[in-house]
Amino acid sequence: MRVTLRDSATAILAALALAFSPAITAPTAAAQAQPLMPAPDPDPFYWAPPDLAARANGEILRSRPVDVSRFGNADGWQVAYRSTNSSGHPVAAVTTVLVPRGGVDRPLLSYQAIINALGTRCGPSHTLFNGQLQEAPVVNLALMRGWAIALPDHLGPTSAYGAARLGGQIVLDGIRAVQHLPEARLGHSPVGLAGYSGGGMTSGWAGALAPTYAPELPIVGVAAGGVPANLSELANGLGTAPHPLFGLGFAATLGLEREYPSSIPLASGLTGAGLALRDRIANACSQEIIDAGANHSAAEVSADPAKINEPAVRSIFDQNSLMMFPGVPGHRCTSGTATAISLPPWIRSRRPSADTARPVFRSSSACSPETTARPASRGYRVYSAGSTEGSPVSPRRATAEVGSVTSGARFVAPPLATRRC
Template identity: 30%
Template sequence: MSRLSSVLTTVVATTACMCATAPSAAASDPVVSRGVTVPAFYTPPAELPSADGALIRHEPLRLGLSLPGLDGRPLPGTATRLMYTSTDSSGERVAVTGAYIEPSADWRGDGPRPLVVVGSGTMGQGDQCAPSLALEHPLALGGGSVSVGYDNLAVYRLLATGAAVVVTDYVGLGATDRLHTYVSRVDQGHAMLDAARAARAVPGASVTAASRVGMYGYSQGGGASASAAELQRTYAPEVNLVGTYSGAPPADLAEVMKGVDGSALAAALGWAINGFAQAEPGLRDVVERNVNATGRAALEDVSTACVGDGIFGHGFTRSTEWTSSGRSLAEVMAGEPRARAVLDRQRLGALRPTGPVRLTTGVQDDIVPHAQSRQLAVDWCRKGADVTYKAVVLPNLGDKLLTNHLAPLLTDQGDAISWLADRLAGEPAASNCRSMPLQP
């Protein structure tokens, strides 16, 4: 039985009990996902440490684009694969994987070397799609899966500033005991904050408890970094968070569902539904009653898919094909109080973020809609946050093709990294909340 079948049992049949966490396989048993073998390292142990951010295990990681340096140190740095603890939205202890990179570049600022936690954009839901694996294999075409480490460029540019970088795989992406809880606000925010904690315990790491910490993410990662900034004050107050970059954050999933539906990234609807059905009993019932056989097959398929597989297999699919009523999934969710409650709990902007935040969104973005991302900046400004908001103005590069969503990632990346580097160096930020109209 596949992971989705075991996790979404009540979606497929009503005779079995739904469990939030699947049993862990033996530590020596690698998992095969879509024809790709996931190393045994990614199988969590049966017992986890009780502290958040505790380092469970580590091993050397070979970066796919590493080069020998003149001083004998590899460029851009020395990488370590990680597994560490976190707490999910249900309050359960979970194992999260990722990677820490000690840069070859010297840190020339004041104080100890700073740390940037990188939350990757959408990679998929199969364990073989994990960002830490993408650091090792930037373009993976093995088996029946296609994965591209498109955030590696940002990682390398951050390392060039002299900051250390830790990349989180999020909850269930990589770690083989559960499905990835795609765009789950609490799971993602906790995973990023706990990555900062775990990085300090990596042998040979130069970061310390006093290191300034930055959060970086675009798209799914933008939502994760935004959540980390909102949750830091109560969940990880000892993490010295000095700046957060949040690009194209999916702040209001009810609106994002409409943007994703029928787009090249339509599979993301399935990833979100799968992840929330795993953790939310009320949503499992909604899915069971409203998703037809075609939809169940699609949810099963995307549960092991990377972003490339999702585009090739489900690109431009409309969710009306997945429902028994012929209504879109957004319409189904809007008509179900329990489903609406799930989406309401995921909304960003109810909490004031810690430290300065740079929020960027493309005005033409039709996948993660510009208006809902901008609204997050407005909500934060109203709460007195230190927000630098930038609207990236580009021409329309093609409806629902992902181009309008991805272009700002590339055109703004240099400025975003420079802004974050300034925060890591202790320079103050200049909020533009007062000059930004607080009405869309």
């Protein structure tokens, strides 16, 4: 089965209910209750140096040129840099940047790819070169427009799929690193952020965190599609029936457990079948995860029905829900039995301005707030891409929105009309 972009937007949400739901089998031994981390990347380029804690966020650890000739007249580099995880501990991260030849301080687009995966080999630093990056056309789009484009491995060194706040910090530190790379000549470039599904959630978090985490960055626009904005609300609306994308949902809970092992001790509540599925997908990329988990259910893998309501678990959901970020307004936008969030216009100095967000489910929306983009005074804009008459917004279109919602910057894209949720 091949996942669509619209389907993948749903999958991360399924994690928040499916794996913490009632089970029919007994728990396994406590000896198996630790999170299963991915195998480290065998390439030393990705390894953290012994003095990582002494480095500043965004400081370059090492860099190397890469062959990007398949994308035309551009140069490319991979950059390893220091970032910070959700607990405040230093981590090593990697981003890949492509720059059209000629010119200085070209507009820089940080594109957060859909990485619905648990393996370290599944990030753009690998998939950009092995043909597995489904959003590769976005790279061509950016380069054709004369933009530089950076693609961070935003799940971090433990492939913590679902940990959106972590991803936002990795994105911002990746931009810092790229702008400090002398060969790229991007030190004074205006910066746009874009992404879809899991990449959209990470992009939204990067935009929200930027004013405090990286206030020096010249971010001028954010385009995010299929953003799960309130994980607890969405979890409450999901059931426990077998699902073709259950594997992706289960993978997202495993990713959250990797980032928050003391708050989400998922492994301690897994059945034998759950542990077997976990072991099978611990280093897998998206399609492998989908195939392994297709049409399975929470009843097969979970032995603790109460975990989803524990305060520690709900706290982690809130910490990774953009709607819970201080100062972000919003209202509910229902789709079928599930609840999504729509952000009304939001204009503040050095804060995002969100237009609309779409529900991330297949059924049509029960609400369709309409807004048009307005210039943000000394701020930057966020566009949460939605669907129009049932058609999902593609990563290509979401990327183009960086231009249409940005005022006073050198990102140029055809404007789109009123958006619908």
